[in-house]
Amino acid sequence: MSLRFYAIAYLIFLYAPIALLPIFAFNDATIIAFPLSGFTTNWFSELWTNTALHTAVGNSVFIAMMTAILSTLLGICAARAGAMANFPMKAGIMGFIMLPLVLPEIIVAVSLLVVVVQIFDLGLSNWTIIAAHVLICTPFSIAILNGAFQNLDPSMEEAAMDLGETRFGAFRSVTLPLVMPGIISSMLIAFTISLDEFIIAFFLSGVSPTMPVYIWGLLRFPASLPVVMALGTILVALSILLLTIAEILRRRGLARAGVADKGGFL
């Protein structure tokens, strides 16, 4: 029983900072501190007129969408290979692909910065960020897609090929529908991670910042903090929505594949 209290207290600890967001987003004062002074929606309307923010959001959404598509494609390849085929050095190769999960992000950021700027002498753009985000999102995609691919019966695809489907046709008409929920779930997670990622984007963004980089700039100016709170409220609501959809789809995918839910993304 006391364990239960502890677990609930822990959840409150986890949610405490996020719970403060809407409080200050609607608070009628430029200083982010208690006591509260009054109710306002001004900070939200300021978001609509801020064109620099709109550009930053546009960049971030583009980056996040490309990252979601590319890392899920790579994740499908890896999860399929991991579930179906045995090949030499399998554990080593899979471990290497999953390495960005534990690698400090600053290492990924500086090493790519050195390669892009110093070695190839290319400019930084949204595509350099996409390249790095795909690298760090692929392990998460693989972790989600593994669940979808693991208990897939290879004989079903073989049966389709025996009945005259091509290799790709068998994949498209048999395997793909079974793993579709997993794919969408993986895309949503990769989208959320990329949209929120700051450490790498700060090193690799070109002239036009992404949304977290723009927020980082705002954090230095006390006057713009309430607007950041309003933006944060919208972002948290949006990512909770996306993650909830991802979770529902992940569970549906597991149910379709006939696997008991062991819970969790990882």
Add this chain to the structure above:
Amino acid sequence: MISPPFLYALLLLAFPLAAILLFSFWTQDFMTVDTTFTLDNYREIATQPIYGTLLQRSLYVSACVTLVTVLLAFPVAYYVSFHVRPERKSLWLFLITIPFWTSYLIRVFLWKVILGFNGVINTGLINIGLIEEPLTFILYNVNAVIITLAHAFAPFAILPIFVALEKIDRSLLEAAQDLGENRVMTFFRVTLPLAMPGVVAAVLIVFIPTIGDYVTPELMGGAGGKLIANMIQTQFLALNNAPLGAALAIVAMLCVSAIALVFVLLNRRWLRGRS
């Protein structure tokens, strides 16, 4: 099928890591990079006390964060695995992971609001009369960095421990109790050793990435709470000395990997000694 993701990781991970290693042996000569092989960067890191101080502080912070996160996370993972009904488990895990995916920067900033001079904790404690002056040891120092990072990495610690606990065969626990162990001893002699792989994974997955975070020390650390990652960032972006930054990154990675390796080996020996 494996080749596209493998090639991608090779091209964007192995190759850049090799490049940064090579770079650390070069030097910055105003606007150009001098490509003669030299150990100057490493010599500078070894002789200038600032780098040693930052590295030590970083390792201390990472170790504290790891200890706090894993100790706080274990009972939660235990509760979810042993006391929550199976069909409710994924809901709990979902609730635990949600804060982890949302607005990292803003979450860190909000800790400033909680811990600050006029923050939630200080006004709260003053209002109920526990303290008269605001507490100052919880913002703009190493403590604040540790609290904030421990919060950010909490779900990372819970998941691997939960997975390890889920794998434990429940009949082993019954057997231990049938053989006369009490519940506390059953936990220490059966559950904990079997959960150790999860604890080790949790330690690694928290300890290694925390060394690379520069957002939290920048926002929460004040002047005395800067870490090695801040220095790496400064060398690359402000001072335009990529080779020295590269050498710092390599040294930081080596230290973290060495400590992680020692931890894994010690744990393996401890587990073997018990069986």
